[in-house]
Amino acid sequence: MKDCGSVRNIHIKIEYDGSGFHGWQFQPNVRTVQAVVEEVLSLVCAEEIHVHGTSRTDAGVHAYGQHATFPLNSAIPVDRIPVAANNILKDVKIVWAREEAPDFHARYDAVGKTYIYRIALDGLRVGAHVRSALYDSTDIFLRNYLLPVNYSLDIPAMQEAAKDFVGTHDFASFQAAGSQIIENTVRTISALTIGERTRMDTKGNTCKELLVTVTGDGFLYNMVRIIVGTLLEVGRGRKSSADIKKIIGAKDRTFAGPTASPCGLYLFEVYYNSEGR
Amino acid sequence: MKDCGSVRNIHIKIEYDGSGFHGWQFQPNVRTVQAVVEEVLSLVCAEEIHVHGTSRTDAGVHAYGQHATFPLNSAIPVDRIPVAANNILKDVKIVWAREEAPDFHARYDAVGKTYIYRIALDGLRVGAHVRSALYDSTDIFLRNYLLPVNYSLDIPAMQEAAKDFVGTHDFASFQAAGSQIIENTVRTISALTIGERTRMDTKGNTCKELLVTVTGDGFLYNMVRIIVGTLLEVGRGRKSSADIKKIIGAKDRTFAGPTASPCGLYLFEVYYNSEGR
Numbered sequence: 001m002k003d004c005g006s007v008r009n010i011h012i013k014i015e016y017d018g019s020g021f022h023g024w025q026f027q028p029n030v031r032t033v034q035a036v037v038e039e040v041l042s043l044v045c046a047e048e049i050h051v052h053g054t055s056r057t058d059a060g061v062h063a064y065g066q067h068a069t070f071p072l073n074s075a076i077p078v079d080r081i082p083v084a085a086n087n088i089l090k091d092v093k094i095v096w097a098r099e100e101a102p103d104f105h106a107r108y109d110a111v112g113k114t115y116i117y118r119i120a121l122d123g124l125r126v127g128a129h130v131r132s133a134l135y136d137s138t139d140i141f142l143r144n145y146l147l148p149v150n151y152s153l154d155i156p157a158m159q160e161a162a163k164d165f166v167g168t169h170d171f172a173s174f175q176a177a178g179s180q181i182i183e184n185t186v187r188t189i190s191a192l193t194i195g196e197r198t199r200m201d202t203k204g205n206t207c208k209e210l211l212v213t214v215t216g217d218g219f220l221y222n223m224v225r226i227i228v229g230t231l232l233e234v235g236r237g238r239k240s241s242a243d244i245k246k247i248i249g250a251k252d253r254t255f256a257g258p259t260a261s262p263c264g265l266y267l268f269e270v271y272y273n274s275e276g277r
Numbered sequence: 278m279k280d281c282g283s284v285r286n287i288h289i290k291i292e293y294d295g296s297g298f299h300g301w302q303f304q305p306n307v308r309t310v311q312a313v314v315e316e317v318l319s320l321v322c323a324e325e326i327h328v329h330g331t332s333r334t335d336a337g338v339h340a341y342g343q344h345a346t347f348p349l350n351s352a353i354p355v356d357r358i359p360v361a362a363n364n365i366l367k368d369v370k371i372v373w374a375r376e377e378a379p380d381f382h383a384r385y386d387a388v389g390k391t392y393i394y395r396i397a398l399d400g401l402r403v404g405a406h407v408r409s410a411l412y413d414s415t416d417i418f419l420r421n422y423l424l425p426v427n428y429s430l431d432i433p434a435m436q437e438a439a440k441d442f443v444g445t446h447d448f449a450s451f452q453a454a455g456s457q458i459i460e461n462t463v464r465t466i467s468a469l470t471i472g473e474r475t476r477m478d479t480k481g482n483t484c485k486e487l488l489v490t491v492t493g494d495g496f497l498y499n500m501v502r503i504i505v506g507t508l509l510e511v512g513r514g515r516k517s518s519a520d521i522k523k524i525i526g527a528k529d530r531t532f533a534g535p536t537a538s539p540c541g542l543y544l545f546e547v548y549y550n551s552e553g554r
Binding site for chain 2: 015016017062090091092093140141143145199200
């Protein structure tokens with residue numbers, strides 16, 4: 001089937017609100033993005049569709065730029081696919097669809113990815129009332145979209161720490177304990193930036209959020225969440241920015257900080273080498 | 278029970294994200310805000326709680342300022358109620374709780390309410406491609422929070438039309454067809470304003486939204502949604518701002534515009550007469 005000359009190779013970019021999903025990857029009896037996308041594409045293309053996604057995002061993780069490829073027999077015009085699919089989809093959007101060369105694969109041909117982490121700094125206003133801080137100041141309309149922190153953050157220290165992640169390193173310390181054995185845990189982070197930005201809450205008030213943006217050639221399982229969990233430890237003074245080199249050097253998960261909540265994490269974009277990919 | 282001197286009368290202000298609810302009012306077998314609030318308060322107060330809400334908001338309608346009262350036997354400090362309840366609640370927040378005089382009732386003592394309607398104007402950018410406009414420009418992360426429109430709006434015409442709603446009128450034309458017979462359909466709208474505001478979408482882009490704010494002493498069933506549906510008809514040129522007086526005068530639902538989608542509607546605040554209420 002796959003070698004049949006008439007099979008088209010379709011590449012789609014996908015945006016989704018992860019709040020209502022048990023992550024990307026198909027699992028029986030729960031709602032996953034992959035299952036929803038396959039169901040709708042099968043309907044739209046009038047044939048059974050199976051997609052290969054670039055990243056297996058965790059439950060609750062959002063995406064502005066997930067990518068996937070799938071083989072297609074139908075002659076449906078490629079531009080028609082997002083329009084028809086988006087007519088049905090609610091919390092997922094097919095940003096675009098295009099045809100690729102037969103050997104292109106959304107996952108294996110990806111050369112880099114950017115993730116962003118949005119952290120709500122509003123809890124800081126309330127001061128010492130830690131328990132009520134979290135709830136009084138958290139915007140419930142954004143509960144699935146930003147990670148709330150109810151402690152002060154030393155942002156310059158976090159920015160200093162961020163620098164030591166950049167480069168090519170063995171990131172074994174930043175891989176989820178119990179991950180499948182991966183032979184090569186060396187990855188290259190090309191950029192890791194931490195910046196404050198002003199946002200408007202749903203009531204129209206101005207609030208501050210911390211935006212962590214990390215770009216790399218690939219990420220180990222939970223690597224972004226553990227990096228952010230470690231940066232938050234630096235921000236609250238439980239680790240020093242000087243510790244990052246030691247943590248990386250240890251190649252031991254127990255040296256790094258906790259895995260940050262998936263709340264606030266977005267797969268922002270995936271990069272491909274060729275022009276037009 | 279109600280006349281027992283030891284029964285306290287607790288007044289709460291409630292915020293909720295209506296996306297995950299079949300409206301405020303209890304119904305069997307579906308998730309409603311009332312049921313969730315009663316369940317959590319019963320747990321927190323260690324007794325069975327039944328609340329009387331001010332407004333029976335429809336499915337999908339949000340609230341920053343729903344109010345409710347309930348009788349309470351427990352001696353729990355009133356300030357403890359929101360803290361304990363918010364520890365459990367996710368898409369509902371008890372903003373505050375306080376004790377009131379025994380005869381105070383959240384619904385019958387309300388003297389006014391403000392609703393807001395948030396309308397996303399981003400679809401306008403895309404121009405003629407009506408179908409794709411709706412989907413390409415809609416921020417899926419805000420799909421439950423703003424009403425998207427995919428046609429141009431004459432905002433000054435809407436603002437002109439808004440003026441004729443203000444005052445004391447018989448709003449029978451703006452009551453849902455098939456509503457229970459209500460003897461008195463006269464209501465007073467004290468303010469109806471329409472303004473553009475700039476918001477940031479979840480990607481950090483600047484977008485425009487239209488904010489409709491309406492305050493009155495009370496509203497008939499679906500009255501706010503029919504007013505907004507009628508204003509949108511004016512905005513797109515299907516009705517003229519001069520039509521409003523005629524529509525009100527007709528006292529006939531068929532003269533008004535369609536009922537706007539609940540998406541984008543928020544119960545913003547409820548007002549009470551007494552100091553401290």
